[in-house]
Amino acid sequence: MEKRNIRDFIGTKLMLSITTVISVLFFIIFFILLIRSLPLFLETSIQELLFSTLWNPEKGSFGLAGILIGTILVTGISLIIAIPISLLTAIYISEYAHKKIRRILRPFLDVLAGVPSVVYGLCAFIVFVPFTRDVLAPFFSVESTGLCVFTAAAILAVMVFPIIISLCIECFSAMPIELKEASLSAGATKWETVKKVIFKACRPSIVSAVLLGFGRAFGETIAVNMVVGGVPKIPETVFNPAQTLSSLIASAYGEMMSVPLYESALMFVALLLFVVVVFFNILGALFLRRTRRRFSK
Amino acid sequence: MNKRILEQNIFKCLMLGSIVIVLGSLAIIVGTVIVNGAFSISIDMITQTSSGGYYLGRSGGILNAILGSLLLALPATGLAYIIGIGIALFLQRDFLHPKIASLIRFSLDILWGIPSIIYGIFCLMIMVALGIGTSLIAGIIALTLLEIPIITRSIDESIKMVPFGLKEGSYSLGSTSFETATKVVRKQAFPGIIAGVLLGLGRGIGDAASILFTAGFSDSIPSSLMDSTAALPTMIYHLYSSPIPSVRERAYAAAFILMMIVTIISILSRGLTRRYEKYVIK
Numbered sequence: 001m002e003k004r005n006i007r008d009f010i011g012t013k014l015m016l017s018i019t020t021v022i023s024v025l026f027f028i029i030f031f032i033l034l035i036r037s038l039p040l041f042l043e044t045s046i047q048e049l050l051f052s053t054l055w056n057p058e059k060g061s062f063g064l065a066g067i068l069i070g071t072i073l074v075t076g077i078s079l080i081i082a083i084p085i086s087l088l089t090a091i092y093i094s095e096y097a098h099k100k101i102r103r104i105l106r107p108f109l110d111v112l113a114g115v116p117s118v119v120y121g122l123c124a125f126i127v128f129v130p131f132t133r134d135v136l137a138p139f140f141s142v143e144s145t146g147l148c149v150f151t152a153a154a155i156l157a158v159m160v161f162p163i164i165i166s167l168c169i170e171c172f173s174a175m176p177i178e179l180k181e182a183s184l185s186a187g188a189t190k191w192e193t194v195k196k197v198i199f200k201a202c203r204p205s206i207v208s209a210v211l212l213g214f215g216r217a218f219g220e221t222i223a224v225n226m227v228v229g230g231v232p233k234i235p236e237t238v239f240n241p242a243q244t245l246s247s248l249i250a251s252a253y254g255e256m257m258s259v260p261l262y263e264s265a266l267m268f269v270a271l272l273l274f275v276v277v278v279f280f281n282i283l284g285a286l287f288l289r290r291t292r293r294r295f296s297k
Numbered sequence: 298m299n300k301r302i303l304e305q306n307i308f309k310c311l312m313l314g315s316i317v318i319v320l321g322s323l324a325i326i327v328g329t330v331i332v333n334g335a336f337s338i339s340i341d342m343i344t345q346t347s348s349g350g351y352y353l354g355r356s357g358g359i360l361n362a363i364l365g366s367l368l369l370a371l372p373a374t375g376l377a378y379i380i381g382i383g384i385a386l387f388l389q390r391d392f393l394h395p396k397i398a399s400l401i402r403f404s405l406d407i408l409w410g411i412p413s414i415i416y417g418i419f420c421l422m423i424m425v426a427l428g429i430g431t432s433l434i435a436g437i438i439a440l441t442l443l444e445i446p447i448i449t450r451s452i453d454e455s456i457k458m459v460p461f462g463l464k465e466g467s468y469s470l471g472s473t474s475f476e477t478a479t480k481v482v483r484k485q486a487f488p489g490i491i492a493g494v495l496l497g498l499g500r501g502i503g504d505a506a507s508i509l510f511t512a513g514f515s516d517s518i519p520s521s522l523m524d525s526t527a528a529l530p531t532m533i534y535h536l537y538s539s540p541i542p543s544v545r546e547r548a549y550a551a552a553f554i555l556m557m558i559v560t561i562i563s564i565l566s567r568g569l570t571r572r573y574e575k576y577v578i579k
Contacts, residue, residue, distance in 0.1 A: 008473035015387040018380055022445060023401045026408055029419050036422060088308070088315035096312065105316075112323050114559055116503025118530040122537050122552050123329045158322045165319070191305035212410065219412025221506040222534055246414050246506070253510050270418045274411065281410035285403060 030274065037268035040261055049268065055232040057252075062265040064272070066234045070242030073149050074224060075217045077238065078156035082217075083210060086161050090168035091194055113162035121226035124155035129227060137239045144239035147229035153238070155223050160213040167212065171205035171291055172198060205291035211284030219277045221246040245273045327556070334553020337546035343554070347516050347527075347547060359551050361518045365526035366558075368433060368519065369512060370502040373440035374448075377501075378494050380441070381448035385456055386478040391464065402453065408446040414506040416442045421510045431513025431525040439507040444497035451496055455489020456482055463578060485577060488570045495566035499559050505530030529555040 040049070044062060052063025093105055132154075133146030175198060183193040199206070229241020230251055249266055345358035384405075388398045420439040429435060459482050467477040483490070505528075513525030514535055529551045536548040 004473055004476065008475040011475040011479070012387075012392065015383045015392070018383045019387045019393075019401060022380065022384055022408075022449075023404050025442070026404055029411075029415065032419060032422050033415075085315040085318055088312045089319050092312040092316055096309070105320075108320060108323060110563065111327075111560075112319070114499055114503075114563055115326060116505070116530055116555055116559060118503070118505040118533045119330060119552050119556060120326065122533055122548065123326045125537055126329050126333060127325055158326070161319050161322070189301050189305045191308050192301065215410045219410075219414070221412060221414040222509075222530070226534070226537065246412055249414055249418060250506060250509060267418070270415055274415050277410060277412055277415075278407055281407050284410075285406050 026278075030271075033267055033271040033274060037264050037271050040264040040268050043261060053234060057259050057262045057265065060261065062261070062268075064245075064269065067232050067243045067245060067248055067269075069234050070149065070228070070232070071218065071244040071246075073235065073238070073242065074152045074156065074228065074244050075214060077149065077153035078160060078217050079210065079214060081153065081157035082160040082164060082213060085157075086164035086209075086213075087168060087206070089161070090165045090172060091198070093165070094169045094172035095190065095194060095198070109162050109165055112158075113166070117159065117220060117223045118226075120155055120159055121223035124151060124223060124227045128154055132239065140239070142237055142239045145229070145241070147227055147241050148239045149228065149235050149242045150238040152224045152228040152242075152244070155227060156217045156220060159220060159223065160217050163216055164209045164213045167209035167288070168202070168206060171202045171209075175201055202291065204287045208284040208287035208291070211280050211287065215277045215280045215284065218280070219246055219273060221250050225250045245269050249273075330549075330552050330556050333549040334556070337549045338553055342547070342550050346518060347532075357547075359529070359532060359547050359554070361516065362527040362529045362532040362551055363554060364518050365433075365512070366502055366528040366530070366555075368526065369436045369440055369508060369528055370498055373437045373444060373501050374494060374498040376437070376441045377444035377448045377497055380445055381452055381493070381497075382483065382490065384445075384449045385452035386482060388453055389456060389478065389482070391474045391478065402450070405446045405450050405453075409450060412506070413443050413504050414509075417507040417510050420507070424511065429523065431511060432523045433512060433519050433526050434522040436508040436512025436526065436528070439511040440501045440504065443504060443507050444501045447500055448493050448497040451493025452486065452490050455486040455493070458489070459485045460578075488573045488577060491569045491573065492566050495562050495569075499562040499566075502562070503530060503555060503559055505534050509534070529558075 040062065043060075049062055049064055050068070051065050052061065053066040054061045054063040055066060093102055097105065128151045129146035131146075132148060132151045133144055136150070137144035137146075179197055179201060180193055183197045184190070188196070224244050225247035228244060228247055230243050230247065231241040232243040232248065235242040249269055252262070252266055339358075342358040343363065344360055346361040347357040347359060384401075387393060388401060390398075393401075416439050420435055420442070423438070424430070424432075424435050463481060463485060464477055467481045468474075472480070508528055508531060512528060512531065514527050514531055515525045516527070519526040532551040533548045533555070536544050536551075539545050539548070
């Protein structure tokens with residue numbers, strides 16, 4: 001065989017093997033996490049893990065309910081803040097803003113998307129924590145250290161902005177202009193066009209943007225860990241400290257080797273995090289593909 | 298005034314309000330980093346390693362974290378590039394059935410969304426199995442895994458744009474599909490490849506969760522692949538809440554330098570992409 005053909009053969013096979021390994025990496029991670037969390041399943045039932053609120057690794061109780069509720073609260077509040085603001089911003093940038101302003105605004109979004117999460121955490125710690133402690137909590141007449149659910153949700157919302165905004169802008173500007181023109185020529189105001197034509201046509205992609213934003217917020221570790229307080233209990237108000245799944249892994253790492261089953265419990269937490277994030281990302285990716293197909297015709 | 302116009306105006310105000318919130322939060326973040334970071338930075342800060350236990354350090358700088366970050370992120374990006382370009386070239390129609398390729402793209406998209414702490418804990422499991430502790434090499438592996446989907450998908454998107462006629466031209470001259478992929482397609486997609494690699498580098502250098510357990514933390518510059526090392530993100534994470542002002546200042550300075558590096562990477566990405574775009578055959 002010619003030398004070039006041999007090179008072609010080897011190169012192709014090499015590329016094939018790398019591609020195969022990376023495509024199954026996803027399953028490898030899943031099974032390793034599952035296997036490592038098995039010892040915990042043998043000791044405690046799933047019901048107890050998911051519905052007990054008692055998290056006390058030293059005494060062997062690994063109830064995750066408090067942490068789960070903390071995670072859902074932090075993620076949910078962050079999305080409640082982020083969704084309307086991102087949607088309105090996206091609409092403004094793609095429909096109302098002048099071309100020049102649009103060109104100036106896009107790089108700002110890229111900067112926001114590129115800020116490392118630990119820097120978000122640091123800024124939240126320096127700015128948001130005192131703000132929540134000294135201004136917001138007294139306003140609602142509650143005592144708070146500032147390290148709480150609300151602060152974590154606020155910084156998460158800022159981190160989710162660029163994801164939702166850029167995905168929405170991508171869809172809004174891919175929309176066929178005839179649809180908008182038809183609505184405008186029928187006498188609708190611009191806002192009515194946005195509400196009844198654009199939002200309707202782009203619904204799958206807005207849903208996917210929200211789902212992908214949820215995935216990011218749910219899995220965000222460091223920034224949340226720095227401001228959420230790290231108390232694994234159900235928070236009474238949003239101004240109380242809590243704990244989230246990913247943040248728990250980050251803070252518990254140092255101590256986990258010494259306590260029996262602790263490592264296995266953390267693997268279970270990671271597995272839970274992995275499954276939820278992957279589920280929402282798959283949903284989001286499916287919705288995104290649907291819109292792209294709809295507009296590419 | 299007409300009710301419909303009123304509604305339109307109300308929402309216009311809300312939109313402007315949202316823009317102000319988004320840009321305002323960006324301004325707060327950049328402003329905080331600059332205000333706190335620029336005042337704590339000095340020549341000593343970037344030329345000395347942190348000495349005397351990282352919570353008690355009286356003097357010293359963050360040189361070990363800067364070098365640690367580069368030692369972690371650059372090799373990881375190199376590895377991720379080698380793997381990523383292999384996969385991205387392989388996803389072309391010339392090698393794989395488009396349906397299988399689209400399935401692999403889908404799995405890469407899912408990998409992209411996986412939180413970095415999962416990569417960290419996955420690498421920790423590998424390390425435990427191999428019997429190595431927190432080390433530079435483990436951090437590099439974690440960052441490589443984190444960067445692979447990012448780099449691969451970005452390169453893949455730019456390879457998709459390569460016109461089929463160009464490949465046909467190469468094939469008609471008798472070149473093999475591997476030669477066409479590495480010599481023609483790779484060159485044509487070069488601006489996209491640079492952008493993808495720098496995107497991966499920016500993400501990798503700023504990530505803390507994946508190197509928290511794998512690279513560990515130390516006060517000195519690592520001398521071998523098996524040493525644990527500090528990095529800018531982990532330095533911020535470990536020191537930001539210290540009661541000692543001089544230690545806290547290290548975290549602020551680290552944040553400032555990290556932001557500078559990320560900004561330089563993104564400017565570089567824009568500049569180089571534009572610079573090499575002129576060699577692309579339209």
